[in-house]
Amino acid sequence: MVQVSIVVPVYKVERFLERCIRSLQGQTLREIEIILVDDGSPDGSGAICDTFAASDSRITVIHKENGGLSSARNAGLKVATGKYVGFVDSDDDVLPDMYEKMAAAAVQYAADVVMADYQRVLADGTCFPVSKEIRAGLYRKEDLVQEVFPALIMGENVDYGPLLSACHCIYDRCFLETYGICFAEDVKWSEDNLFSAYVGYHAERFYYMKGAYFYRYYQNPNTITTGYRPGAWAVYCRMNRYLRAYFLEKQDYDFSRQIRLHLLYYACNTLGMECANARNLGDAIQRVRPILNDPELVGAMHGFSLPAVGVKLKIQLWLIKHGWVLPVTLMMRRRFRHA
Template identity: 60%
Template structure:
């Protein structure tokens, strides 16, 4: 049997409608030396049965059935049994180009890097699509270039938005690199877990290669999926993620990430305020007050200096800092 070049981990939960499309795109990869790990994360529908059916038809497919634990837990379950030289992740409501892993694997071998990153095509529910690329150079990044070009927005950019390293689905990681550095997902960070994982990868790696304008991954904006749904308890999850980031980056002496950690907390406060504002007015004001009065947000605003933001955002942050809950509620609903 040929050695496994790439292990593809696919967490599966309540995606009956999209699962076959996803799995078929991986089965049809031009790089055939794959193992495909389908992790049924306690899905209450027929997804578990579908996974077993796929495995019966293709001996490269492994299925893990587990109690529901969320995306991080499911990815970790896949990582635990992966045997491939490299590791890729695909979300079960998305799909990929036929030559995605061949291109990425070849680049990983050629440039001897810790991971390879590509671009993606976003496909909306009305089937319009557009290509997404990053505002960074294509090609090879050594440690010096990572430090100069990636570190300034590794966790979060000064414009209060994600930096260049985010989605794990756009990357192919050397398994030995992840193992040597004990890099896994935090099981209790259920959403936006890529932010934590990718920040640590970005700091620990010695090199990576960016396949700019290779739109190999297809990200679908599917209604009702994690990225489009209200998330109860999200603020607590994001505070836990920020705590993990502090635990890691506060120990680092060769680069100052303290400002990015503050911006990270403010970004997710904005995110959670937006979600809370869609509740009934009474519930919205209660949850928004809870966020605005939290010690985490108070600490984030302390001695924070932001210059790369719009006047509108600066005004919003002023309202947040001074706990103008009702005004924020009206603004968020006016936006909606």
């Protein structure tokens, strides 16, 4: 019986793919299935997947037209048969005992979700551990409401809460199916933010393996998590609309402020990205103006009290809230020039 299904979206990663697959083949938990989803990759990644599958019966390969990371994860999720499911990005790798220890914790604590920590590996090989600012151990529903819900979507510091990346978690597959939780295929970036919010809201039992740095996240150039993203603001607004539609109707907890903070966070993110990629000041202004004037951002900021953050960020947020195009542009360009 398959204990853990591991879904690996594959796209233009032929340089890193073998490292990822071998780390999964080397898991001390043998009852796994490795689902490699070739998302229409134009390089040799699909052939690499087939080569590994030919020599390992635990590997299944799906070849599909390109649809993006969410589409690839959903394709793998549909064919998964394990009691638990995990997701690994194909340019990363994991430690050998990751899934054995996480599955054991899931069984021991009857958890819907188990989360571990991870290591961030920079381009120069420097590695440092990343942990969350919440306690270790088991969270029952009342604990989740008190300790996780206040930053489930976005924290008051205008940053992600403790639940974000799907890659250092495993999920009870029946739990995901019961609540129809999958990835929004028209949200091309930061899709984990949406997925994890749904998961965190519905989970009855969550277990955090604090200090267990099983997953290794590599900062590789030209991957989906780096570089300029044309049309990002439209994607982030779409994600925010999904959150509004899903969470504003909830009667058991008020998520309304977090949803505004969410849009503000992504406004800062997109404004910085656009200014960093502008040719000159005039080009930057042309990129900034439509975001600050967007009715969704204007509406979210109407009557909104700014969070208690540091002085520089507070000024930046105040300027964004009041739609001051030139000061926002100058501040963002200065910030990225000295980054």
